[in-house]
Every structure is written in C-alpha cells, then in structure tokens.
Amino acid sequence: QKEVEQDPGPLSVPEGAIVSLNCTYSNSAFQYFMWYRQYSRKGPELLMYTYSSGNKEDGRFTAQVDKSSKYISLFIRDSQPSDSATYLCAMSPDRGSTLGRLYFGRGTQLTVWP
Amino acid sequence: DGGITQSPKYLFRKEGQNVTLSCEQNLNHDAMYWYRQDPGQGLRLIYYSQIVNDFQKGDIAEGYSVSREKKESFPLTVTSAQKNPTAFYLCASRAGRNTEAFFGQGTRLTVV
Numbered sequence: 001q002k003e004v005e006q007d008p009g010p011l012s013v014p015e016g017a018i019v020s021l022n023c024t025y026s027n028s029a030f031q032y033f034m035w036y037r038q039y040s041r042k043g044p045e046l047l048m049y050t051y052s053s054g055n056k057e058d059g060r061f062t063a064q065v066d067k068s069s070k071y072i073s074l075f076i077r078d079s080q081p082s083d084s085a086t087y088l089c090a091m092s093p094d095r096g097s098t099l100g101r102l103y104f105g106r107g108t109q110l111t112v113w114p
Numbered sequence: 115d116g117g118i119t120q121s122p123k124y125l126f127r128k129e130g131q132n133v134t135l136s137c138e139q140n141l142n143h144d145a146m147y148w149y150r151q152d153p154g155q156g157l158r159l160i161y162y163s164q165i166v167n168d169f170q171k172g173d174i175a176e177g178y179s180v181s182r183e184k185k186e187s188f189p190l191t192v193t194s195a196q197k198n199p200t201a202f203y204l205c206a207s208r209a210g211r212n213t214e215a216f217f218g219q220g221t222r223l224t225v226v
Contacts (some may be wrong), residue, residue, distance in 0.1 A: 006156075031212065032213075041202070043120075044204070102215055105158035
C-alpha cells in the first residue's frame, strides 16, 4: 500500500461546477498537508497548506483535513477553464527518521470545459 | 525575486554520457529535493538534503548522484548507469520541518 493514495482521474467538469479532489494516507505521523497545481510541462505551484484538522479557505479554494479518517480534500468553487491542470496532494511527518521528506499523491488530472 | 531556478530547461543526452542538472535557490531554505516525474506515475523522490554536506537517498537513487556543498545549490548528476533517464526532473526546497515546499520549473531530459 502506498503511503498516499490519490485517484488519478481524469476528472472532467463544466465551468462553474464545484470540484472535489481527495487523498487518503496511511501514516498517522503525517501532520503537514499541501496541495499543488501543475500545468502541463511546468513545475508544481503551491495552492494551499495546512497543519491542522478542519477547513482552510483561500478564495475559491478550500482545503479540508480529517486526521481521524486520514483523509484530505481540496474543493474548488466556481471552477474555471484556467483551473484545468493536475492537482497533487503532499504531506510530511513532523518527527521520526523520515523528517524532512515529502510524500506525494499521483495527482488528479482535472479538465474544466466552457 | 526569490525562487528556485533549474537549468537547463531542456537537455539531451547521448547514450553512455553523464549529465548534470542545476538547481539553485535564493530562499535561504535548508532542505532541497530532486524528483523525477514520468507520465502517470506522479513524483518519485531521487535524493534529498536537509543540510549542507548531507543528503539521503530517496526511492529511486540508483544511477543518480548529488552534492550539497553550498546551501543554495543542489546539482543532480544523471550517470550512464541510469538506464531510462528520459523524464521530467523537478527540484524543490523547503525552509524546514512543517513548512511548504516550492518547486522549480523543471528540466526535461531526453536520451538521443
């Protein structure tokens, strides 16, 4: 079992839809969670990060963490064609021998059509 | 502007050659990482370094080597021992534990 599981999609939605992207993880030591957006042939850019359970909102984006279920989500409201990209979740432990290492999901490919 | 610079953007390697990919950051970050990205496989960790003069192997270190002589630089050498080096290589850095990582724009390596 991989440490981080993410459905690769592809996911295709109409403009204006609410998008839900999810990752599950198995390591309870993971404490820090990040979401990245990657356009084709570009480096990933950080969208959001959070250290605690609950919700964090930034514009049209909401990151949600449920540590009891080992489940994180990214919601995109009023999706736009410019949101079409691959979305990667990432997480890291805050202690132990793997200190400093990041663990990534495979990424979910999203297409928002006009 | 603070950030991570990878060079070159495109690189072509002949069979049996070693090539070095450059990664420089001016963010004063302690930790630096090299990932390889292949279609449909996500990011795979090659090497990472948490401090100058120290680095650890990731999941796919065979055929690669790194050095960390300066805080701002973490070059990756793809050796002739790497049998399938064609891929998109990404460098990242972090300030430390429980901080977010920032990525460069990548180097696309092709074997010709």
